[in-house]
Structures are given as C-alpha cells and as structure tokens.
Amino acid sequence: MSTPKLPIDLNTAIAHGLRPDWFMRDRLGKMPDIWQEQLLRSRSKQVIINAGRQIGKSTVVAAAALHCCLYQPGALVLVIAPSQRQSRELFIKIHDFLGRLEPAEKLEEETKLSFVMANGSRAVVLPGDGRTIRGYSSPALILMDEAAFIPDEVFDATLPMLAASSEGRIFLLSTPYTPAGFFYQIWHNADGWERYEIPTAECPRVSKEWLEARRKEDPLRFDREYCCTFSNADAALFTPQMLDAMVAYDFEPFNPSRTLFGEDTAANAVSIQAERIIWLKRQLPRDAGLVIDCTGVGVGVADEIERRGIYPTRVAIVHGQDAHWSGSRVSLPKRVGLEDCGADPRRRDQGPPDNQRLADAEA
Ligand SMILES: Nc1ncnc2c1ncn2[C@@H]1O[C@H](COP(=O)(O)OP(=O)(O)OP(=O)(O)O)[C@@H](O)[C@H]1O
Ligand SMILES: [Mg+2]
Numbered sequence: 001m002s003t004p005k006l007p008i009d010l011n012t013a014i015a016h017g018l019r020p021d022w023f024m025r026d027r028l029g030k031m032p033d034i035w036q037e038q039l040l041r042s043r044s045k046q047v048i049i050n051a052g053r054q055i056g057k058s059t060v061v062a063a064a065a066l067h068c069c070l071y072q073p074g075a076l077v078l079v080i081a082p083s084q085r086q087s088r089e090l091f092i093k094i095h096d097f098l099g100r101l102e103p104a105e106k107l108e109e110e111t112k113l114s115f116v117m118a119n120g121s122r123a124v125v126l127p128g129d130g131r132t133i134r135g136y137s138s139p140a141l142i143l144m145d146e147a148a149f150i151p152d153e154v155f156d157a158t159l160p161m162l163a164a165s166s167e168g169r170i171f172l173l174s175t176p177y178t179p180a181g182f183f184y185q186i187w188h189n190a191d192g193w194e195r196y197e198i199p200t201a202e203c204p205r206v207s208k209e210w211l212e213a214r215r216k217e218d219p220l221r222f223d224r225e226y227c228c229t230f231s232n233a234d235a236a237l238f239t240p241q242m243l244d245a246m247v248a249y250d251f252e253p254f255n256p257s258r259t260l261f262g263e264d265t266a267a268n269a270v271s272i273q274a275e276r277i278i279w280l281k282r283q284l285p286r287d288a289g290l291v292i293d294c295t296g297v298g299v300g301v302a303d304e305i306e307r308r309g310i311y312p313t314r315v316a317i318v319h320g321q322d323a324h325w326s327g328s329r330v331s332l333p334k335r336v337g338l339e340d341c342g343a344d345p346r347r348r349d350q351g352p353p354d355n356q357r358l359a360d361a362e363a
Pocket of ligand 2: 059
C-alpha cells in the first residue's frame, strides 16, 4: 500500500495550522506584509479593515479563508461584496490559492460560486442583496469585501448568522466611502472590533512617485482611495442627506426652467458620457448653459462634446481654494461655487442655480 505523499512533515503541518501567516508564506508562496501577518495571527471575532487601494486586503482575507477551510473541517466561509461579480473576484482569489496547494486538495463539489472540500468545509459566494442572503447559519468566517459600499440591509441580514456560532468570525474590509452606513458607524463608534487602518503609502509594492501623481490629479479622491479618509461631508458638493433627498421615484415630466442636470463624469467611457450629456442638453431650451467640471475625466468629455459642435463652459470645481481665473478657465471652490451660481446648499428649495452666471464669469 502506498503512503500518501506529504509535502511537509507533521510538525510543519501543525505549525501551519497554528500560524496562518506561515501557511501563507510557505504554502501560498506570498510573504505577508507586517499588517497582514498581524491580521492572520489575530484571533479576534470581529475585524474591520479600513485601508487604501491595492494594499493587499483581498489577498490576506483569501489566505485566511483558505486556512479556515483547511484547518477547521466542516467550516462554512461566506463571501459577500456589493455585487456578485465583486464577491466572485474574492472567491477566485481563494480558489487560486487552493490551486497552489501541493499536493492538490481534493474538492467534493465545485461551481462558479462555491466549492466543497473533502473535509466538508465550504466556501460560498452570496449575492449583495439583503432579501436573498438569508438561510445560512453558523458560518466559521464571513468576509465582506468593499464593505463601505454594501447596503446596510445586507449587513443587517448577515450579522444574525453569527448569533448561534460562538466561534464564528467576521471581517469587514474596504476603502472608505461616505460618512454613513454600517462600515462608517462601526469604524468610528462600535466597541468590540479589532481595527486596521492601512494607507496605501505603507504598501511596499506601490511607489511613492505613483502615489504622488494620484494625489496631484485629485486630492480629495486621493484621500479617500489611498489614505483611509472617509469623504468629508463639509467638503462635498452634495452631502449624503442632500443626495438622498434628491432621489425621485415619482416625478413630473422635465421642466427645463426649474431643472439643473448634473452628471458625474468619472468611471465611464468618455464617449458614452459625452453622448449622454449631448442627449440631455438637447432636451433643454437652446439657450440653456452647459457647464462641465474639468477636474479629471471631465476634460476629455468637454473635448469630445466640442468636437461634436457644442461648446460648454469649462470650470474646475476644486476644494479649499479661492476662485481664480486663468485664461478662459474658471476655478471655483466647491461650496462657494454652488452659492455663486445661486444654489445655497442649505436652502435646496430656493430654485435652480443659474448656469449663466458661471458662463458670465468666463466672459
Ligand atoms: N503579501 C503580498 N506579497 C506579494 N504580493 C501581494 C501581497 N499582498 C497582496 N499582493 C498583491 O498585491 C496586489 C493587490 O492585492 P489585493 O487585490 O489583495 O489588494 P486590495 O487591497 O484588495 O486591492 P483593491 O483596493 O483593488 O481591492 C495583488 O496583485 C496581490 O497579488
Ligand atoms: Mg480588493
């Protein structure tokens, strides 16, 4: 009878069971960064990680998840993110790590959204939707990736799953977002959570020069994406409350004299943005002004719109500087910019901002 091939001796196998950081180093081939090592060695039941982009959040929790599946037979690991596509990204990281194990770990079952190991442990991707997430109990580990973007109702539906599991753990990991929601509340107010705050500057794989270029492009976005800073409601053009109040599900047809449309030009292809803005502009009277924030992606959108024969007023909406004019460009601090064009953010019922005053400023 042949003896099963062991990649490591029994002592090392036991050491890996006790030390997930050594497991990551030796069996997954990645040396944990200092904070990743601390996290892997922690036994806290509730962990919250507020960190910058690309710092290695998903990687370290994927290693923790696989360690849990291997060393706690019968464990259930749940993977949740704002969308199923994002949860699957994390699941794929766990699965990739699984594929690195030598000898290969035998799976009993495998789908695009779950696997079951021979020892009965399971990893399952859940949809980011509070109504369909129920039905799992006593998970050994819940991972909520990009948690600041997960709706509160999903968290509310998830947390009770741990009620009957004295050993169950939950890791919330995210870049910060607005000062609202469960991730923000737990980070600032809750007791009983182990906290990790890791700005991207601490990542040995990201260069200072690359980060400095991002800071120059957009300081506010830089703070949020790379420096663990929640968007500051005071600095924002619209507060979360204003945005909530602006959502209309049941509205009268367009009334151009009372309507200002806004479009966040980030995160979409320039041509798609330009197309949509031109379409919206055509719904308005011919003399309606079109003002484009040319801080960042807006430049390309404005260029594309001009190429199509429409000439917007270019403004730079920035935070914390005095208004200034340079050539044909106008820079306005966000709050003053709003007030300048007639929309006092404290009095939303005042009527529409007057785009023309911005255009006048340029002339
Ligand atoms: N300890 C490590 N050693 C080597 N590479 C690592 C380590 N940790 C993470 N990485 C690599 O760094 C990159 C970013 O990792 P990861 O996706 O986990 O970061 P993240 O913080 O989740 O990023 P995002 O903010 O985009 O979600 C990946 O290529 C990953 O393989
Ligand atoms: Mg990630």
